[in-house]
Amino acid sequence: MGLSYLVLGVVAGLAAVERKGFLQAMLSRPIALAPMTGWALGDPQGGLLVAPPLELLWLGAVNLGAALPVHEALGTVAITGGAVLAGRALGVAVSPEVAILAVLLCAPLALVGRRADRHVEIWNDRLVERAEAALAGGDPGAAVRWNLGGLAAPFAVAALLAPAGAALAAAVIPAFLRAVPAASGPLRLGFFAFAALAAASGAKALRAREAPRFFYGALGGALVAGLLIGGALS
Amino acid sequence: MSPARVPARTLARVFWRCLFLQAAWNRRGMQNLGFAYAIEPALAVLYPEPARRREALERHLQFFNCHPFMAAAIVGGAIHHEERVAAGEEPASAPIRYKATLQGPLAALGDGFFWTALRPFCGALGAAGALVIGVPAVVAAIVLYDVIHFSLRLGLFRAAYRGGDAVIPVIARLGLPLAAERLRAAGVALCGVAAAIVVLRGAGAAGAAAGIVAALAAGAGYAALARGARLLPTAYVAALAGIAAAVAGHLHWSS
Amino acid sequence: MISLVRVDNRLLHGQVLETWLPRLGVKEVVVADDEAASSGLARAAMTLCVPPELPVRIEPLRAIDFGALAASGWPVLVLVRDVAQLAEARAAGLTPAQAPRLNVGNVHFGPGRRCVTPSVFLSEDEIRTLRELTAAGFEVEARSVPTEAPAGIEEIERRYAAAR
Numbered sequence: 001m002g003l004s005y006l007v008l009g010v011v012a013g014l015a016a017v018e019r020k021g022f023l024q025a026m027l028s029r030p031i032a033l034a035p036m037t038g039w040a041l042g043d044p045q046g047g048l049l050v051a052p053p054l055e056l057l058w059l060g061a062v063n064l065g066a067a068l069p070v071h072e073a074l075g076t077v078a079i080t081g082g083a084v085l086a087g088r089a090l091g092v093a094v095s096p097e098v099a100i101l102a103v104l105l106c107a108p109l110a111l112v113g114r115r116a117d118r119h120v121e122i123w124n125d126r127l128v129e130r131a132e133a134a135l136a137g138g139d140p141g142a143a144v145r146w147n148l149g150g151l152a153a154p155f156a157v158a159a160l161l162a163p164a165g166a167a168l169a170a171a172v173i174p175a176f177l178r179a180v181p182a183a184s185g186p187l188r189l190g191f192f193a194f195a196a197l198a199a200a201s202g203a204k205a206l207r208a209r210e211a212p213r214f215f216y217g218a219l220g221g222a223l224v225a226g227l228l229i230g231g232a233l234s
Numbered sequence: 235m236s237p238a239r240v241p242a243r244t245l246a247r248v249f250w251r252c253l254f255l256q257a258a259w260n261r262r263g264m265q266n267l268g269f270a271y272a273i274e275p276a277l278a279v280l281y282p283e284p285a286r287r288r289e290a291l292e293r294h295l296q297f298f299n300c301h302p303f304m305a306a307a308i309v310g311g312a313i314h315h316e317e318r319v320a321a322g323e324e325p326a327s328a329p330i331r332y333k334a335t336l337q338g339p340l341a342a343l344g345d346g347f348f349w350t351a352l353r354p355f356c357g358a359l360g361a362a363g364a365l366v367i368g369v370p371a372v373v374a375a376i377v378l379y380d381v382i383h384f385s386l387r388l389g390l391f392r393a394a395y396r397g398g399d400a401v402i403p404v405i406a407r408l409g410l411p412l413a414a415e416r417l418r419a420a421g422v423a424l425c426g427v428a429a430a431i432v433v434l435r436g437a438g439a440a441g442a443a444a445g446i447v448a449a450l451a452a453g454a455g456y457a458a459l460a461r462g463a464r465l466l467p468t469a470y471v472a473a474l475a476g477i478a479a480a481v482a483g484h485l486h487w488s489s
Numbered sequence: 490m491i492s493l494v495r496v497d498n499r500l501l502h503g504q505v506l507e508t509w510l511p512r513l514g515v516k517e518v519v520v521a522d523d524e525a526a527s528s529g530l531a532r533a534a535m536t537l538c539v540p541p542e543l544p545v546r547i548e549p550l551r552a553i554d555f556g557a558l559a560a561s562g563w564p565v566l567v568l569v570r571d572v573a574q575l576a577e578a579r580a581a582g583l584t585p586a587q588a589p590r591l592n593v594g595n596v597h598f599g600p601g602r603r604c605v606t607p608s609v610f611l612s613e614d615e616i617r618t619l620r621e622l623t624a625a626g627f628e629v630e631a632r633s634v635p636t637e638a639p640a641g642i643e644e645i646e647r648r649y650a651a652a653r
Contacts, residue, residue, distance in 0.1 A: 020256050020259065021254065021256055021257040021258075021259075022253055022254050022257060023253050024302060025376070025379070025380050025383070025384075026353060026356065026357075026375075026376050026379050026380065027376070029353070029357055030357075031357055031360040031361055031364065031372055031375065031376075032360075032372060032376050035369065035372060044369070048364060048368055048369065048372075051360075051361070051364055051372065052360075052361035052362070052364050052365050052428065053361075053432075055357045055358075055360065055361045056357070056358065056361050056425060056428060057465070057469060059354045059357050059358065059421075059425075060354070060465075062345070062349045062350055062353075062507075063349070064345050064349065064503045064504050064507055064508065064634065065299060065341065065345075065499075065502060065503055065504045065595065065608065065633060066261070066264070066299075066595065066607050066608035066633055067504060067508075067633050067634045067636075067637070096439070096440075100473055103469075103473070104473060107466060107469070108466065110466075111466070118607065121259060121260055121261050121607070122260075122261060124258045124259060124260035124261075124267075125260045125261060125262050127258045127260065127267060128258070128260055128262060128263055128266065128267050128295070131267055131270070131295065132295065135288060135291060135292065135295070138284065138288065140274060140277070140278070140287055140288055140291045141274065141278070143270070143291065144267065144270045144271040144274045144291070145271070146258065146267065147254060147257050147258045147267045147268055147270070147271035148254065148257055148258075148271075149257075149258065150258030150259065150260075150267070151254075151257050185440070185480055185484065186476075186477040186478075186480035186481045186484070187477060188439065188440045188444065188480075189436070189440055189443070189444045189447055189476045189477060189479060189480040190473040190474065190476040190477035191473070191476075192432055192433075192435065192436030192439070192444050192445075192447065192448040192451075192476065193447050193448055193450075193451040193472045193473055193475060193476025193477075193479075194451070194469060194472055195432040195436075195448070196429050196432045196433060196436070196448035196449065196451040196452035196455065196472070197451045197452065197455035197469055197472035197473075198469070199361075199425045199426070199428040199429035199432060199452055200425070200429060200451070200452045200453075200455040200456035200459060201455070201459060201465055201468075201469070202354070202357070202358055202361070202421075202425040202428070203421075203422045203425035203426060203429075203456060204456060204459040204460055205354060206351075206354055206355075206358075206418045206421045206422045207350070207418065207507075207511055208415070208418035208419040208421070208422045209415070209419070210419070211418075211419075211422045211460075212456070212460065214422040214423045214426065215422050215423070215425060215426045215429075215456055216426065216453070217423070217426065218422070218423040218424070218425075218426025218427050218430070219426040219427075219429045219430050219433075219452060219453070220426075220430075221426075221430075222426065222427045222429075222430030222431065223430040223433060223434070223449070226430060226431070226434045227434075230434070261598070261604065261607055261608075262597075262598035262610075263597075263598070264597075297498075297597045297598070299499065301503065331528075332530075335525075335528055335530050335531045335534065336530070336534050337499060337502075338497075338499035338500050338501050338502040338535075339501055339502070339531075339534035339535045339537070339538040340534065340538070341499065341502040341503050342502045342503050342505065342506045342507075342538040342539070343537070343538040344503070345502070345503025345504075345506070345507050346503065346506055346507060346538070349503070349507075399530050402533045402534055402537065405537060406533075411537075411538070411540045411541060412540075412541060415540065
């Protein structure tokens, strides 16, 4: 149990670093991070269930200059971790009803993460001061190495908050579903409504010209195609 | 003095360090420390004399902010100019002017192509694909993104190192703003497809009512978001409305 | 009409193109900056970063006819580099009737400047300039992107006084 939270913390910390401080190769985006988180906890399928809606929900989480986005990586690890651990406590694989509860409980962590990022930026002013002092002291190599010190704070913030969010979900979700088993059906519907809204959020975030036409057109076209294929197969 | 050149090994080290450009992103200088960290190995080669090396690093600790991928081009071009400063062919202000002039426009280009077009397109591609075929779609989307982004990141670093100001026509020929527009339109369509798959999945897993609720959430949700509704509250409303619809339907049928 | 006059040390970059232009439906961008206007590199770089259908004019501040921009039938966004250029623009004839909104988007840290928003650092002189522009009838705000809450002149002064 404790090991799972340690793993979650490390995954969240590394994702927070990859997200801004190093590389930025999309590995910390929900579409990649959720399956990896699930895999790290032994349930890649659970991660794969939440990855598409979370990616689409936060498709517009973009860092433009000094304007900060929500911390989608932190939210993703907490939600995925919470869902997998709650499923494990219930003795089942991650189901839509577990996943939607994890989303409802942990998604606000993405906003908390943005607040933390602001403080990290202020904290980083000190690294520049240290670097300037080292340069004045005649050591340029040491001066610029303070840059890497900036990786520590985002790692620590995500490594602490993501397991905390997952722990909350892992405690609340099994208790709730055991107490109110009839909630499962409605929650399942809630998951699909959420996933559909997430797709709409992705379309809105892309800000293409004539986006409504493309979104509604593709939605309608794919629905008709799907129904026709489904009808032909049955 | 013979014109100093930065050896290829050092350039490789600088490029590796470019990947850490935003490690110490701070309010006052933004990517200044990251830029200094990246270019330092080249300055160490060009300015063996401690006083000049320190002076050179000081000028690169000034404010800097750009898109992290496009910044690799600016680091390359700054080394191009520093080689000429070290050889006495250009004033020390040349690399600084290069950075100051290009950081804004290249940031706009990088934000407009990578952050708001290519990455969300690949995200939507991975998401829509994952709903149908799972992990292979995720891997394909990430690989697509990284092949494109790394070849541009490295290619522009090299082009700017060799050509200095001549990197601008190279970038212009890429036609990034137009490509971005097409990627965005395709990304929107992929989101529509993803919504349709969710609707069909919902209907398959939880009955026709779930499909209808999901279709409503996608259609009305898009309209609400396009009118400026806040994302997270809207997502909660959609999920709770889905739950409430199921509860209401259940009560209706059982009464 | 002039939808917005924005102060930005980096002039044209992602925040402007990705957030303000779509939000305001801008059809023309005017960069009023002497240094950029005189640099071939700056002109080439700025021209290539905008979508093909959006015209960008890069001219010295003194060469801008604000009256003509205000009379144009489409929304125009004007970019200047520093707060001091807002006062210059006013001296050159810019009135609140032509451009009611002045946005301070990005002003980098420098000696004597204090933090007003995460992306705006202002000196006492610059605050005085903004106060004078407010008194002249302009609506002054500090924020980098439209989704942030704007800080008005009172809020700017309060934060300046609170910052050390």
